[in-house]
Amino acid sequence: MNRETQKSKSESTVIARELSFRFGTNQVLNHVSFEISAGEIFGLLGPSGAGKTTLIKLLTGQLKPDEGCAMLLGRDTGKLQAAEHNRIGIMMDNFGLYDRLSVYDNLSFYADIYHVSRSRIADILKNIGLYEARNTAAAKLSKGMKNRLSLARALMNDAGILFLDEPTSGLDPVTTREIHSVLEAQRKRGATIFLTTHNMYEAEALCDHVALLSRGRILEYGTPEDVRRKYNHLNRLMLTLKNGRTVSLENSSASALQIKEYLEQEAIETIHSTEPTLETVFIELTGEKLEACADRTGI
Amino acid sequence: MNNIIAILKKQIKDTFKNKTVLIQFILFPVLTVIMNNTVRIDGMPMNFFVNMFAAMYVGMAPLTAVSAIIAEEKEQNTLRVLLMSNVKPYEYLLGVGSYIWLACMLGAAVMCAAGSYTLQGGLTFLGIMAAGILASLLLGAAIGTRSKTQMMAASVSVPVMMIFSFLPMLSMFNTGIAKVARFTYSQQVVLMLEQMDAQSLKPDSISIISANLLLFTVLFILSYKKCGLD
Ligand SMILES: Nc1ncnc2c1ncn2[C@@H]1O[C@H](COP(=O)(O)OP(=O)(O)O)[C@@H](O)[C@H]1O
Ligand SMILES: [Mg+2]
Numbered sequence: 001m002n003r004e005t006q007k008s009k010s011e012s013t014v015i016a017r018e019l020s021f022r023f024g025t026n027q028v029l030n031h032v033s034f035e036i037s038a039g040e041i042f043g044l045l046g047p048s049g050a051g052k053t054t055l056i057k058l059l060t061g062q063l064k065p066d067e068g069c070a071m072l073l074g075r076d077t078g079k080l081q082a083a084e085h086n087r088i089g090i091m092m093d094n095f096g097l098y099d100r101l102s103v104y105d106n107l108s109f110y111a112d113i114y115h116v117s118r119s120r121i122a123d124i125l126k127n128i129g130l131y132e133a134r135n136t137a138a139a140k141l142s143k144g145m146k147n148r149l150s151l152a153r154a155l156m157n158d159a160g161i162l163f164l165d166e167p168t169s170g171l172d173p174v175t176t177r178e179i180h181s182v183l184e185a186q187r188k189r190g191a192t193i194f195l196t197t198h199n200m201y202e203a204e205a206l207c208d209h210v211a212l213l214s215r216g217r218i219l220e221y222g223t224p225e226d227v228r229r230k231y232n233h234l235n236r237l238m239l240t241l242k243n244g245r246t247v248s249l250e251n252s253s254a255s256a257l258q259i260k261e262y263l264e265q266e267a268i269e270t271i272h273s274t275e276p277t278l279e280t281v282f283i284e285l286t287g288e289k290l291e292a293c294a295d296r297t298g299i
Numbered sequence: 300m301n302n303i304i305a306i307l308k309k310q311i312k313d314t315f316k317n318k319t320v321l322i323q324f325i326l327f328p329v330l331t332v333i334m335n336n337t338v339r340i341d342g343m344p345m346n347f348f349v350n351m352f353a354a355m356y357v358g359m360a361p362l363t364a365v366s367a368i369i370a371e372e373k374e375q376n377t378l379r380v381l382l383m384s385n386v387k388p389y390e391y392l393l394g395v396g397s398y399i400w401l402a403c404m405l406g407a408a409v410m411c412a413a414g415s416y417t418l419q420g421g422l423t424f425l426g427i428m429a430a431g432i433l434a435s436l437l438l439g440a441a442i443g444t445r446s447k448t449q450m451m452a453a454s455v456s457v458p459v460m461m462i463f464s465f466l467p468m469l470s471m472f473n474t475g476i477a478k479v480a481r482f483t484y485s486q487q488v489v490l491m492l493e494q495m496d497a498q499s500l501k502p503d504s505i506s507i508i509s510a511n512l513l514l515f516t517v518l519f520i521l522s523y524k525k526c527g528l529d
Contacts, residue, residue, distance in 0.1 A: 060383060061383075062379065062383070082385045085383060085384060085385035086385055088383075090380065090383050092376060092379070092380065094376045095376070096375060096376035096377045096379060096380035097375075097377065098309070098313065098375075098377055099375065100313055100316035100317055101309070101312060101313060101316070105309075105312055109305060109308075109309045110384065112301070112302075112304075112305035112308065112309075113302060113305050113381075113384050113385070113386060114384070115301070137316070153380075157384075
């Protein structure tokens, strides 16, 4: 076992090579390539409809690519076997919970499937903040609780790789933070995490690497800092004037005269520079807003 | 084997919360017990109500229950997650199939106890029910695998169930229908139950039921080949 984990540490755990996929005539993914190394949190960032869920399905063998190939733990995802299935945990966007069964029974079923001791269920439930609700039927849970139960199930088998489809979408900030700390703990344990999100703050706070996906193409790939630094020309100065107006200026010598003028008039209330965020980078690249797109289709 | 038992256990837990399926399992056994103990008509054949309800039970319960359960798991995406967790399709189907078969056999046992049978008669009754339930189960599984949602499954399973359950009744009044109905497992179950005491089982009945079992197995395999469990 030990040697096995050693081995998987040194190799790429997830590889996508030139993946393309169509639903009918809709080209959902277009020559997507990336690698995820062991132990990192990889964030796939993109608006709703970008192809994130489809990509997860390709990476976990639920769909077959039209072109290119996907490898999981060194095996083609079309040919996954017990050894791989036992080492991955998946949280899909539509939960897949047994509505009539209680929170506890949803997990105890998977404890049986994974040969995991029942005592683990209580641990996981406490860890994820669902212990009090353990006897509630899954159908009666709020969206946030369903989210957490679905995540709890993905954690049942201590998987080496977690695929999480929008683990915090639509959740309040407190629950989101709780889930982030669970994910951080999983990373400390050595798990590799692939997550999708349309929340750029999540990606910046949590991920070692991010890929920006828009209309089936990866537009940028790198650490969140690298991506932002690359778009440093988006760095601007924001001035709030005493008369309530806000003014946005380029962060360069070209703005010096203008600022001097405001200073002489003592018109400035606040002044600060805005670093580019993944959000501004995304808008620059696509003209699309991440959250706005999500909201539009989320209604 | 472990996975099959886990699925069986999960289904048993679900039974008492899943009213649509629960009603399928207990309606006819309960009706049998009640009618058998309350209604007496002069010249009524032996085990009249047991035979009538047993035939309906075979035609309806396994077929609707299995198609509803498989289709629901597809609709809710629970099956997808399960198959990603190293559960093989055949393990899932055997788990759900054995659960429904056992639940229906329990119902059949209640019916058997409600009737008046010798030990051998009782065993023959259960044997006939076992084969009938299996046929109905295979047909229902074929419908379930082809359906994406519970609604779609019901839209097929209800008419199919009606045909197989009512053919025996209609053939009492119409010899034309009787000629066709003869080749259905449900009609043969009715015939065998009625003739059980009079004579030993006819080879005809056994071969028609076997042919039905074979046909439904092929039908199920074709459905599975076409749609898988997706
Ligand atoms: N089962 C399907 N059949 C046809 N088109 C689909 C199906 N699933 C997704 N799509 C389409 O594929 C595109 C990408 O969808 P998806 O991968 O779910 O995006 P995301 O998860 O990023 O929101 C969308 O245009 C969507 O309409
Ligand atoms: Mg999605």
